[in-house]
Every structure is written in structure tokens, then in C-alpha cells.
Amino acid sequence: MLKECRCGSCKRLLARVGEFTELQIKCSRCGTLNHVKGLNLGRAPGMGTAATTEQGAFEPG
Numbered sequence: 001m002l003k004e005c006r007c008g009s010c011k012r013l014l015a016r017v018g019e020f021t022e023l024q025i026k027c028s029r030c031g032t033l034n035h036v037k038g039l040n041l042g043r044a045p046g047m048g049t050a051a052t053t054e055q056g057a058f059e060p061g
Contacts, residue, residue, distance in 0.1 A: 007032055 002016040007027040014025050014034060023036040 005034070005036055008034055 002018055004013055005015045005017055005023065005025070006013055007030060009032040010027060010030045012027055012029045014027060015023070017023060017036075019038065020036075021038045023038075024033065025036075026033050
């Protein structure tokens with residue numbers, strides 16, 4: 001299943017991603033550099049991925 005990855009600043013949809021270890025993407029709308037790290041395999045199901053931007057942390061939708 002694909003999860004939406006949104007900008008931490010303006011919430012623009014940047015990508016829909018499946019399994020990944022790390023993703024870095026720049027928002028074309030506001031220019032924020034978004035850095036998303038994937039989950040460790042040992043974590044509990046239902047835990048989301050955490051991401052950091054130039055302005056702070058956010059949870060992709």
C-alpha cells in the first residue's frame with residue numbers, strides 16, 4: 001500500500017511511496033527540503049514514518 005508523503009511546511013502532496021529506507025525531496029511550491037526515513041522492520045504495525053523539514057518534524061498522511 002502506498003502512503004502519501006506531504007510537505008511539512010505547506011502540506012503539498014510530494015509523492016506516494018511504498019517501502020523505502022530514506023527519501024529526500026524538495027517541495028516545488030515552497031522550496032522546503034523534506035527528509036523522510038522509513039521504518040525499522042522490528043517496529044510495531046501501524047506506526048507511521050517520521051520526517052524532518054527545515055521547519056521541524058511532521059507525520060506524512
